[in-house]
Amino acid sequence: MKIDVTLMINGKRRTMSVEPRQSLADLLREDMRLTATHLGCEQGVCGACTILIDGQPARACITLGVAVDGAEIRTLEGLQDDELMSILKESFHDKHGLQCGFCTPGMLISSWDLLKRRPKLNEQEIRLGMSGNLCRCTGYQGIVRSIKAAADKWAGSPSAREEAEG
Amino acid sequence: MKPAPFAYHRATSLEDAVAQLDDVDTIVRPLAGGQSLVPMLNLRLAPVNKLVDLGGIDALKRAEEQGDRIRYGAMLPHAAFEDRRVPDGSNGLMPFVGGQIAYRAVRTRGTIGGAISLADPAADWLLTVVALEAEISVFGPQGPRTLPAGEFVTGPYLTALDHAELIDAIVVPNRPKTERWGHYKATRKIGEYAESMAIALFDKESNKARLVLGAVNGPPLVLEESAAEISKGANADKLSLVIQHELVASDRGFSPSKLHLHRTVSLRAIQNAGLL
Numbered sequence: 001m002k003i004d005v006t007l008m009i010n011g012k013r014r015t016m017s018v019e020p021r022q023s024l025a026d027l028l029r030e031d032m033r034l035t036a037t038h039l040g041c042e043q044g045v046c047g048a049c050t051i052l053i054d055g056q057p058a059r060a061c062i063t064l065g066v067a068v069d070g071a072e073i074r075t076l077e078g079l080q081d082d083e084l085m086s087i088l089k090e091s092f093h094d095k096h097g098l099q100c101g102f103c104t105p106g107m108l109i110s111s112w113d114l115l116k117r118r119p120k121l122n123e124q125e126i127r128l129g130m131s132g133n134l135c136r137c138t139g140y141q142g143i144v145r146s147i148k149a150a151a152d153k154w155a156g157s158p159s160a161r162e163e164a165e166g
Numbered sequence: 167m168k169p170a171p172f173a174y175h176r177a178t179s180l181e182d183a184v185a186q187l188d189d190v191d192t193i194v195r196p197l198a199g200g201q202s203l204v205p206m207l208n209l210r211l212a213p214v215n216k217l218v219d220l221g222g223i224d225a226l227k228r229a230e231e232q233g234d235r236i237r238y239g240a241m242l243p244h245a246a247f248e249d250r251r252v253p254d255g256s257n258g259l260m261p262f263v264g265g266q267i268a269y270r271a272v273r274t275r276g277t278i279g280g281a282i283s284l285a286d287p288a289a290d291w292l293l294t295v296v297a298l299e300a301e302i303s304v305f306g307p308q309g310p311r312t313l314p315a316g317e318f319v320t321g322p323y324l325t326a327l328d329h330a331e332l333i334d335a336i337v338v339p340n341r342p343k344t345e346r347w348g349h350y351k352a353t354r355k356i357g358e359y360a361e362s363m364a365i366a367l368f369d370k371e372s373n374k375a376r377l378v379l380g381a382v383n384g385p386p387l388v389l390e391e392s393a394a395e396i397s398k399g400a401n402a403d404k405l406s407l408v409i410q411h412e413l414v415a416s417d418r419g420f421s422p423s424k425l426h427l428h429r430t431v432s433l434r435a436i437q438n439a440g441l442l
Contacts, residue, residue, distance in 0.1 A: 003174060020174030020217065021167050021207070042168055043205040047271065056245065056274040062204040063275065066174050067197065067219055113270065131356040132269025 005069040009034070010078030018065045025049045025060035028075060036076035036105045040134070047133035050106040051075050057113040076105045083159050085112055088150045097146030099137035106133050111147045119160045121151045169207035173216040177223055180305050180334055186218045188307050188330040196220055196332055198241060198280030201272050226279070226334060229253060234340050237303070240279020240333045244291075248273060255340030256298055259347045259365070263294045269357045279333040285319045288359040290351075291336075292319060293380030296388065297365040300338040306331030319385040345369035348439025350431050362427045364435035366396070373397050377409075379432055383418050389432065402442050406433060 002017040009032060018027055023042075028034045028051070037060055040046035044062040051060045052074040079085040088108055091097065098104045107130070114121065114129040121129070126147045127140070135143060154160045177183035187194050192215035197203060206212035220226060226241035229252035236255050246252050247264025254260050267273055267281075267290045281291045282302065295302070295315040302318045304311050307330050315336075318326050327333070351363035360381045367376040375396035377389040392409045400408070409432050413425055420428065436442055 001173065019167065019171070021169040021171055023168070023204075023208075026167060042208050044201060044272065047269070050271050053274070057271040058275050059201075059271050062200060062208065064174075064197075064200065064204060064217075066176070067200065067221055069176070110271065128356060129270065132271055 003066050005066055007068065007070070008072040010074055020064065020066050022065045023061050024051070024053075024063040024065045024068060024073070027065040028060060028073070034075050034077050038102055038105050040102065045134070046103070046106070047110060048103050048106040050109045050133065052109065052113070057110060076108060079109075079112065082112075083157070084115060084150075084154055087153050087157070088112060088115075088147070091146040091150035091153070092143075095146040095149055096142035097138070098135075098142070103133060103135045107135065107143060111150065114147070115151055115154050116163070119151070119155050119163075121148070123148060126151070168210075169204075170210055170213075172207075172214050174219065175216065176219045176221070180223060180225065180332070183218050183220055183223065183332060184306055184330055186216070187332070189216075190329075192216060194218060196283075198283070199243060199276040200280075201268070201276035202280070202284050202286070220332070231255075232337075236338050236340065238278060238336045238338065240283075240335055241277050242279075244268075244273035244276050244278065244281075245270070247278070255338060257341055257343065257345060257347060259298070259341075259349065260294065260338070262349065263290050266290070266351070272357075278336055282315075282318070282336065283325060283327065283333050285321075285323050285325045286359065287322045287384055287386075288361075288363075288381035290360070290363070290380075293363055293365060293378060293386045295336055295338065296386045297367060297376060297378040298338050298341065299376075300336055302333055303335040303337055304331050305334040310334070312337070316385070316388065321384050341367070342369045342371060344371040346439045346441075348435045348437065348441070350434035350438055352427060352431050362424075362431040364428075364432045366432070366435040366439045366441070368396055368439050368441055377432060377436065379413075379428055382416075382420075382428065387413075387416055387418070389413075392432070396436060396441060402433060405436065405442070409433065 006015045038048040040048035042061045044059045049060040194216045195214045197217045197219045226239040228239045230237045244264045244267045300315045301312050348366040352361045363380045375393040377393045380386045391412045395408045409429050
């Protein structure tokens with residue numbers, strides 16, 4: 001039996017009827033056509049489907065759509081105009097933070113959350129904070145360099161200081 | 167869609183959830199944070215006819231200071247401890263443990279009650295609540311009851327929960343301010359379930375020590391003889407022998423390599439408590 005849920009997806013209010021067994025990832029990709037959220041393992045291991053639920057990172061593949069009724073969902077598409085996300089995307093481009101790009105949406109969301117919570121990070125902290133996202137191409141060196149470059153840039157930006165003070 | 171079809175009920179209260187679970191004809195399971203259950207549903211390893219979602223019960227998401235103890239609602243996520251959004255009476259042990267379970271994207275949804283109910287022998291909270299001598303508050307068709315954390319788990323993935331019973335809170339006594347703790351966890355990859363992990367506690371005022379070992383094929387092992395040696399101020403060599411002896415004497419049938427691992431991890435936890 002389908003159940004009605006109302007979600008705020010990337011700032012837009014959506015009401016839909018979903019099967020209880022449908023994952024939030026499938027709901028976003030198939031019903032909403034928001035395909036930036038990638039599905040790798042579908043058992044919560046690889047991190048490719050990481051999105052933001054009420055501002056907090058979560059695995060969309062092991063979150064049921066029905067269980068987040070009323071929540072505010074943000075996917076990579078919904079962070080298009082975000083300052084920190086723009087810095088991260090630029091860094092991933094400059095420092096070779098991707099090869100095939102499959103893991104990149106999850107990498108971007110996880111690193112976005114990491115830098116929001118902790119603006120100043122060293123390499124070790126980046127590796128620890130990003131350990132829940134798997135990449136099978138780069139060997140992680142480029143990803144870590146990208147996030148470090150973004151972290152340095154973000155730490156010097158006025159908005160980061162505002163957030164730290166606020 | 168990966169899981170087999172199931173019905174879904176969003177519980178409005180603890181009583182409503184228990185009434186839904188009290189069904190002998192179909193398989194009804196409670197859904198907490200879903201970080202273990204939903205992967206199992208996706209893999210079709212956990213049969214279920216109906217899920218009762220506890221996510222809408224606000225009473226389970228509160229932490230309350232009650233004099234000399236703190237009552238943590240079962241639906242508090244690991245991240246609430248990590249971010250210190252809930253009070254702490256463990257001198258920082260619970261925030262530390264909450265911050266190193268799996269990964270941030272799991273910690274924001276996985277809950278303390280869900281983790282303890284699953285009773286994975288290698289789970290972090292299980293070891294922690296046994297080490298802190300907490301109590302598990304349970305609610306079911308017969309009403310509420312409370313049992314010591316050490317008696318809650320009866321085996322790997324087996325608990326003292328009866329039919330249709332749920333954990334509603336974890337009650338942790340405030341530890342003495344003079345107590346020090348040490349934690350050590352052996353994993354092959356960051357964020358994974360532990361191969362072995364231990365927590366050592368020592369209060370120099372009362373000279374009381376506690377050493378608890380997890381990921382041991384069942385409930386955590388409380389190593390009382392070894393703790394007594396810590397209180398006596400034994401050195402590393404002596405402690406190593408006593409831990410080895412106590413592990414061999416346990417009913418867990420450890421292989422030589424596991425004995426070595428568990429002994430080493432126990433000693434490192436003691437070291438991290440600032441002892442040795």
